[in-house]
Amino acid sequence: MIILDTKTDYKNHIDLLKSKGEIISLVPTMGNLHNGHLSLIKIAKKNSSKVITTIFINPLQFAKDEDFNSYPRTINQDIDKLKKNNCDILFIPKNKNEVFDNVDNLDHLKAGPKGEILCGKIRPGHFDGVLKVVYMLFYLTKPDLSVFGLKDFQQLYLIKQMVKKYFPKLKIISAPTIRDKNGLAFSSRNSYLNHKSINIAPLFYKILLDGINNLKNSKNVEKTIKDITKTLEKNSFLVNYVSFLTTELENFKPNSFEKKVLLSSVKLGQTSLIDNIEFI
Numbered sequence: 001m002i003i004l005d006t007k008t009d010y011k012n013h014i015d016l017l018k019s020k021g022e023i024i025s026l027v028p029t030m031g032n033l034h035n036g037h038l039s040l041i042k043i044a045k046k047n048s049s050k051v052i053t054t055i056f057i058n059p060l061q062f063a064k065d066e067d068f069n070s071y072p073r074t075i076n077q078d079i080d081k082l083k084k085n086n087c088d089i090l091f092i093p094k095n096k097n098e099v100f101d102n103v104d105n106l107d108h109l110k111a112g113p114k115g116e117i118l119c120g121k122i123r124p125g126h127f128d129g130v131l132k133v134v135y136m137l138f139y140l141t142k143p144d145l146s147v148f149g150l151k152d153f154q155q156l157y158l159i160k161q162m163v164k165k166y167f168p169k170l171k172i173i174s175a176p177t178i179r180d181k182n183g184l185a186f187s188s189r190n191s192y193l194n195h196k197s198i199n200i201a202p203l204f205y206k207i208l209l210d211g212i213n214n215l216k217n218s219k220n221v222e223k224t225i226k227d228i229t230k231t232l233e234k235n236s237f238l239v240n241y242v243s244f245l246t247t248e249l250e251n252f253k254p255n256s257f258e259k260k261v262l263l264s265s266v267k268l269g270q271t272s273l274i275d276n277i278e279f280i
């Protein structure tokens with residue numbers, strides 16, 4: 001695996017791969033790699049001839065009071081995992097300038113109204129920051145395809161919208177959420193959970209699953225949201241939101257046959273958890 005940390009070296013390698021006619025896939029991450037990330041790399045490997053992973057903790061997507069400084073940094077373990085999973089190139093920009101030429105030029109990249117609901121409402125500006133880094137990584141890499149996790153459903157939706165506009169030839173692959181045996185979705189932030197919270201956290205997914213089953217019987221969205229919220233709170237979760245939407249992040253009518261998604265964000269102690277489940 002080739003490891004690069006400057007934009008110049010990275011671009012040179014990309015040019016070399018392009019000149020050889022390689023099909024390039026890109027898997028952007030913030031590191032502290034877990035089985036969820038590795039599943040994206042496996043999907044990328046199946047669909048391309050060269051897999052590039054990036055590890056960059058993007059300051060633009062963190063608010064001042066968020067965990068940018070304490071975000072887990074485990075670069076040596078990450079490198080081992082990437083080698084074992086046959087990643088071809090790892091780009092770890094050594095500083096912000098190696099990604100962002102001039103952030104002012106990216107002001108047109110706004111997530112818009114669908115970036116201001118759900119996680120965007122509790123993290124104002126978060127998705128603008130996400131779109132800026134993903135745009136720059138696509139701009140530098142010019143990949144044929146890129147893989148993102150459905151775990152971050154709203155993020156994936158907004159990236160797809162951005163790609164339609166700015167990178168129409170780029171294929172985005174949506175990867176299923178990988179969970180621990182107990183149902184808890186893998187997340188780098190799970191490492192913040194203390195001994196007690198680790199046993200409670202898997203209830204998040206179970207309560208959401210029960211909510212979907214209840215909605216199928218009752219067809220009452222408002223009541224189901226209230227019930228899910230109450231059950232989450234009873235189990236020590238602080239609820240940021242629980243929302244039933246279409247997969248286009250729009251409201252749906254009762255009895256509709258559209259594909260839907262239940263999205264939720266909670267806090268367990270100091271740890272933020274998000275999850276979602278698609279259903280019909």
Ligand code: AMP
Pocket residue numbers: 028029030031035036037039040147148149150151152175176177178179185186187188
């Ligand atoms: P992150 O490092 O958290 O920015 O995530 C990098 C990529 O991994 C994003 O596309 C995430 O959606 C994806 N991802 C994170 N957790 C999981 C998971 N449990 N299963 C599948 N993909 C995931």
